[in-house]
Amino acid sequence: MKINIPLTVPKNKEKEYTKNMETATRGTGRLMMFAGDQKVEHLNNDFVGKGIPAEAADPEHYFRIANQTHIGVFATQLGLLAKYGRDYQNIPYLIKMNSKTNLMKEKYKDPYSNRWTAMEDIINFKKETGLNIIGVGYTIYIGSWYESEMFGQAARIIYKAHQHGLIAVIWIYSRGKAVADKYENDIHMIAGGAGVTLCLGADFAKVNYPYNTKNCKKTAEDYREVVNAAGRTGIICIGGSKKNEKEFLKCLHDQIHISGTRGNAVGRNIYQRPLDEAVRMANAISAISLYDYSPEDAYDIFLGKKVLSVK
Numbered sequence: 001m002k003i004n005i006p007l008t009v010p011k012n013k014e015k016e017y018t019k020n021m022e023t024a025t026r027g028t029g030r031l032m033m034f035a036g037d038q039k040v041e042h043l044n045n046d047f048v049g050k051g052i053p054a055e056a057a058d059p060e061h062y063f064r065i066a067n068q069t070h071i072g073v074f075a076t077q078l079g080l081l082a083k084y085g086r087d088y089q090n091i092p093y094l095i096k097m098n099s100k101t102n103l104m105k106e107k108y109k110d111p112y113s114n115r116w117t118a119m120e121d122i123i124n125f126k127k128e129t130g131l132n133i134i135g136v137g138y139t140i141y142i143g144s145w146y147e148s149e150m151f152g153q154a155a156r157i158i159y160k161a162h163q164h165g166l167i168a169v170i171w172i173y174s175r176g177k178a179v180a181d182k183y184e185n186d187i188h189m190i191a192g193g194a195g196v197t198l199c200l201g202a203d204f205a206k207v208n209y210p211y212n213t214k215n216c217k218k219t220a221e222d223y224r225e226v227v228n229a230a231g232r233t234g235i236i237c238i239g240g241s242k243k244n245e246k247e248f249l250k251c252l253h254d255q256i257h258i259s260g261t262r263g264n265a266v267g268r269n270i271y272q273r274p275l276d277e278a279v280r281m282a283n284a285i286s287a288i289s290l291y292d293y294s295p296e297d298a299y300d301i302f303l304g305k306k307v308l309s310v311k
Contacts, residue, residue: 001029004232008162008201016165020134021203023092024072024167025263025290026310030256031204031236032289033094033169034069034282035267036062036076037137040099046268051242053274063088064275069282070308072290075137075169075265078117078125085131094135094169095122097157110176112146113139115153119160135167135203142172142193143179151200158201169236169265170202185210187222194230202233206265209237209255216251220258227260235259239266245281245302250295252288263289283308 001022009017025031038046039059047057055061063084066074075094085093100113115138126133138157140150158168172193174183183189190207197205207226213219227235237255239248248269255261270282284302287293291310293301300306 001025001027003029006162006201006203008159009165010163013163013165017162017167020165020167023132023134024094026070026072026286028290029234029262030072030290031169031234031263031265032070032072032286033204033206033236033263033265034062034066034071034074034270035206035239035265036066036074036080036271037096037099038267039080040077040101043101043103046272052272055274056272060084061271061275061278063091065271065278065282066091068275068279070286070290070310071282072263072286073134078122081131082125085129089131091132093131093133094137094167095125095133096137096139097122098138098153100139106176110144110146110178111141112144112149113141115157119157119164122166123164133166135169136161137169137171137206139171139173140193140196141175142196143174144176145178147176151196154202155200162201167203168201169204169206170197170200171206172197173208184208185212187219187225190223191226191229194226194233194235198229198231198233204234204236204262205230206236206238209240209251211240211243211251216254217258220251220254223255223259223261234262236263236265237261239264239269242268242272245284246295246299249284249288249298249302252285253295253298256289277302280304 073092073094098113161168174189284298287298
């Protein structure tokens with residue numbers, strides 16, 4: 001795997017950056033990120049309700065899944081990691097540096113997700129705990145009245161992360177009164193956001209994907225616009241709400257092998273399941289995202305008919 005080391009990474013940190021990138025991508029160049037930031041973003045809606053197992057209500061469910069699966073990195077807030085990290089020290093972590101709830105709708109006020117902590121706090125926490133923190137993440141809403149403030153915060157976070165050899169992932173979505181709802185999953189708009197993350201210097205951009213289309217292959221072909229706009233910033237697609245497993249895995253395969261994306265960031269499609277099933281689903285996703293398994297073989301991993309084999 002050839003790693004493109006940004007010039008914002010000092011010479012004395014290139015080895016650490018390379019190691020963190022290899023860990024995050026399992027040496028494949030692709031990122032399978034287990035997204036665990038929804039306890040803030042969606043409050044308790046994703047953890048209690050119809051079709052959601054009781055164990056999902058326990059925040060430790062996140063960590064039990066991440067500890068038993070072949071993910072690239074587990075993304076969550078520093079506070080949650082501080083509470084559970086002592087018992088799960090082998091998981092590779094990415095700290096989400098901003099989050100907001102979904103209570104304040106765009107019709108009232110444009111979205112703004114302020115930074116919770118400073119990079120210095122993350123670096124100190126990493127040194128003091130010895131946890132395997134390999135990167136940081138931050139969300140931007142393009143089209144919001146406050147986008148310039150988020151751009152500024154994101155640019156400084158990415159620069160400082162690279163200065164310490166960490167990778168940086170940007171969540172970027174089009175939201176705000178100036179953006180019509182129909183554009184949230186518009187490929188041309190998503191490509192615009194991808195280009196912004198490239199200009200900010202991010203290593204990966206977590207972006208929307210229009211799952212609810214009738215022609216999945218055509219959608220994947222059109223989605224190349226997003227990948228091209230991102231240049232050397234890797235595109236990873238959201239998983240969104242829980243979907244039919246077979247269709248979801250096929251869509252992930254198309255994203256990588258037709259669109260040219262470099263992975264995915266999945267939450268609800270994994271953790272809204274009992275532990276054993278969640279582990280199998282995470283490994284099925286990794287099989288496609290990292291190791292070029294076919295959708296059929298990945299689905300057999302989910303069913304428990306096959307086991308993920310890593311050479």
